[in-house]
Amino acid sequence: MKLSQASISISDLHVHYGLSHVLQGVSLEVRSGEVTTIVGRNGVGKTTLINSVMGILHPGQGSIVLQHADIKKDLVGLPAYSRKNLGIALVPQGRRLFGSLTVEEHLRIVRPIEEGPNTIKTIFGMFPRLYERRKAYANTLSGGERSMLAIARVLVLNPDILLMDEPTEGLAPLLVDQIAEMINNLNEQGVTVLLVEQKLKFALDVANSIAIMERGKIGNIYPREEITDVEALSDMILGSA
């Protein structure tokens, strides 16, 4: 078991798409070893935020400071590929698999910089279905298999910080529960998670704290204990701007 000490502080982040000002001063603490979950209505900027942390989008203003063991670094301006060596990985919205690669190739094209608990072998152990389909091209996989692969391909990296953007989108309840369990396991191993989620029950199952995102900004942030149930959370989102 590893105990990474990785956290991210986002402050006053601004992102524009052309003329539209999508993130308007986002601030958020993603605390070490916790699962921080962002919920919010469609189009408020959740994906924009998580992709900015990943370096796929480039904020015009603000900072994203990574604190990792002895390293303290502002990620803004660093290219996306640098994230791997800093221990950050992304499960993107819509999976975004490589259609012309087989399942196995998805796991082979990356090499972790440090050895960790996960190898191609252990991952195939965790996902027997992917092992059966290892020679299949990603564009022939079912929805559930695609989600598993999107998670599996970043677990090979043994990340310290895992960014997940709606990993349960379109999945059957049984699979959603499996993913919740997996996130809890990772979290026990010390992995810090920043999760964007629409399924509120799932969000409550895994989160340590829940941030409600409003249009372009983070609104209230609640520790998990303060939210009684799905209905309470749903009311909070509906009540947000």
Next chain:
Amino acid sequence: MRFWIFQLLNGLTTGALLFFVASGLTVVFGLMRILNLSHGALFLLGGYVGLSVQHFTGNFFLAALAGAATSGLMGLLLQQTFTRTLLGSTFNQVLLTLGIAFILNNGMLAIWGGLPQKLKTPDFLSESISVFGVTYPSYRLFLIVLAFAAGLALWVFWERSTLGAVVRSCVDDREMAAAMGIRVDLVFASVFAIGASMAGLTGVLGGPVLGVYIGLDFEVLLLAVVVVVIGGIGSLNGAFVGSMMVGLIDTFGKASFPEISYFTLFAPVILILLLRPLGLFGRILPE
């Protein structure tokens, strides 16, 4: 009968040379979405450099090496200088890469002059041998064999190796490839440089067959673009099949109906595109 076998072998020779040129063009197009219209000039540059090196050293292998290296470096230079600003705008790409093609063309004219020249075949391949009842230059047979071997090697690299998978991941989704830690910029630069050096190498390999002359750059570019279009953008299999088809059609067309050889080349091309608008092996590229 002999005429047909002879033309068949000629067509395969042209197809072989085309494949070496078109494979680089199509892979760069598929990966970076750049149609590099200076690819023909890089081909001819290799040919001229090879010509000079052979002139001074008498060594065909050195000539091939020098031609490949020069075009590869020139390609790398172009890629590093221009492609960042070119990515995305098709119109800029066409103007800029065509402009570069003309500049290189004029530069080569200034250095090597306007007289058509020819490389000498390497000594050990200078004999003719008899195949299927016709006597055929062994050098040309060597080119055909080389094309099939190279096609197979490229296919294995592309479809079966991990490095090939890395390149394919960049074709599919370069943002996600970068998110997985892949240096997409280095992949782009390497592929562009390798494609350019293959073009340069082909300029030398083709030197004893096609000769080396100003204007050959655009002739080769036209045929290579036709190959990419009928094979399907980004497809190595398509480049192989397309090259052999274009090589054969072009050769038979010129041999049988020399007055209308453009018609005999383009009529089948148009037919293929009507039936398969993405080319024989094409697919819709992501993004």
